[in-house]
Amino acid sequence: MTPAAVVHYHEISLKRGNRPLFLRQLQHNLLRAVGDLGPVELSQLSGRIVLDLARHRAPADLLERLARVSGVANFALAIRTGVSREMLRAAVEQAIGGRAFGSFRITARRAFKTFPLTSVELNRELGAHVLAQRPGCRVSLEHPELNVRVEVLPDEAFVYCDPQPGAGGLPVGTGGTVVALLSGGIDSPVAAWRLMKRGCRVVFVHFHSAPYLPDLSRGKARELVARLTQWQYYSRLFIVPFGEIQREVVLAVPPPARVVVYRRLMVRIAEGVARQVGALALVTGESLGQVASQTLHNLTRIDEVASMPILRPLIGMDKLEITEQARALGTFEVSIEPDADCCTLFTPRHPATRIAAEEVAAVEARLDLIGLVTQGVEAAQREEFEFPAGAGPYPPRGAGHRSVTGPLAE
Numbered sequence: 204m205t206p207a208a209v210v211h212y213h214e215i216s217l218k219r220g221n222r223p224l225f226l227r228q229l230q231h232n233l234l235r236a237v238g239d240l241g242p243v244e245l246s247q248l249s250g251r252i253v254l255d256l257a258r259h260r261a262p263a264d265l266l267e268r269l270a271r272v273s274g275v276a277n278f279a280l281a282i283r284t285g286v287s288r289e290m291l292r293a294a295v296e297q298a299i300g301g302r303a304f305g306s307f308r309i310t311a312r313r314a315f316k317t318f319p320l321t322s323v324e325l326n327r328e329l330g331a332h333v334l335a336q337r338p339g340c341r342v343s344l345e346h347p348e349l350n351v352r353v354e355v356l357p358d359e360a361f362v363y364c365d366p367q368p369g370a371g372g373l374p375v376g377t378g379g380t381v382v383a384l385l386s387g388g389i390d391s392p393v394a395a396w397r398l399m400k401r402g403c404r405v406v407f408v409h410f411h412s413a414p415y416l417p418d419l420s421r422g423k424a425r426e427l428v429a430r431l432t433q434w435q436y437y438s439r440l441f442i443v444p445f446g447e448i449q450r451e452v453v454l455a456v457p458p459p460a461r462v463v464v465y466r467r468l469m470v471r472i473a474e475g476v477a478r479q480v481g482a483l484a485l486v487t488g489e490s491l492g493q494v495a496s497q498t499l500h501n502l503t504r505i506d507e508v509a510s511m512p513i514l515r516p517l518i519g520m521d522k523l524e525i526t527e528q529a530r531a532l533g534t535f536e537v538s539i540e541p542d543a544d545c546c547t548l549f550t551p552r553h554p555a556t557r558i559a560a561e562e563v564a565a566v567e568a569r570l571d572l573i574g575l576v577t578q579g580v581e582a583a584q585r586e587e588f589e590f591p592a593g594a595g596p597y598p599p600r601g602a603g604h605r606s607v608t609g610p611l612a613e
């Protein structure tokens with residue numbers, strides 16, 4: 204009997220053609236997520252992935268990491284054993300050892316039908332064995348205090364009691380690359396995470412207004428990216444100096460139109476970064492009606508300048524719901540640290556909620572748009588983040604990783 208982690212994924216979410224890619228990526232991601240904690244051997248066994256932990260010193264350390272691997276439906280630390288009835292009984296005995304419970308059930312599943320007992324017979328036999336060990340206990344199929352799960356495969360079996368829900372979603376790396384516009388606020392980190400959960404690699408872009416504002420937002424953006432990198436193992440953050448660009452806007456654009464003009468410039472610059480890193484879409488934390496720049500009218504003005512889709516995963520969410528997700532994610536406490544949001548700089552108290560296309564076009568005509576956008580893209584400073592620390596870029600360079608050339612390379 205040896206320790207193992209059993210990882211289940213949602214079979215139904217696997218489209219036929221994508222299945223090999225999905226599984227390969229999930230296997231790579233699992234290994235990356237836990238590989239630094241100790242020796243792990245991974246195998247793919249009919250419908251589940253098993254991490255053999257026979258040589259691992261502290262298998263329980265893996266659990267927190269496994270909870271952050273997207274594409275996982277649920278996972279558990281299990282006892283790996285043989286398929287004889289004696290071995291199964293011994294494994295069940297070990298699994299319940301040291302646990303206090305008044306009622307229990309056995310939930311057996313056979314991944315192959317040639318095993319001599321049906322699942323129901325196996326439940327009965329192993330249940331009787333537990334009752335013999337713990338005479339005071341009773342079986343409860345509906346509300347057991349302890350549910351002992353037994354998975355019987357052709358050559359081996361797994362026994363465990365505490366499956367934990369996985370992150371769900373799809374493995375990072377199966378969905379293409381997107382560029383997230385990351386402010387220091389509550390919403391955009393949650394938006395970026397939602398795309399990671401749908402399998403995307405996220406590259407971050409942050410606009411800051413130093414030296415016009417105290418240099419706090421950059422530190423927050425870095426800390427947010429560091430936390431989010433736990434979900435995708437390697438991140439790039441492009442920091443774009445935006446203060447000078449905003450100053451140009453202030454000189455040319457009347458106050459009510461400024462917020463929309465800032466956003467349109469951010470989108471154009473972020474697209475420049477996206478093209479350099481091979482991203483196919485942008486992501487923002489906008490939610491409908493939350494602030495003046497997020498009315499349908501103004502979102503339309505923002506979309507008009509985009510040549511790639513702007514994904515807004517939070518568009519229909521309330522602030523309360525977004526805040527709950529940010530707390531669960533561990534980004535909330537960073538987001539609420541005081542900073543000086545670049546968009547509060549030179550921003551009027553009452554921005555227009557409904558600005559016409561001709562009106563924005565007219566005020567933008569006073570700007571050297573191409574010059575400002577080029578300036579933003581070229582001045583972007585690139586930083587890299589790894590998880591676990593010291594593990595290097597992911598996927599490893601050379602293994603399908605596009606290296607960046609041009610001004611963004613450094």
Ligand code: ATP
Pocket residue numbers: 383384385386387388389390391392408409410411469486487488489493494496497544545546
């Ligand atoms: P957040 O909580 O994400 O800051 P918000 O509710 O403050 O969002 P806005 O200020 O209107 O809303 O920003 C809308 C979106 O624009 C943000 O979610 C983010 O994607 C992007 N954005 C705003 N400011 C910046 C910035 N300084 N750098 C990068 N992206 C930004």
Ligand code: MG
Pocket residue numbers: 386387388389544
């Ligand atoms: Mg904000």
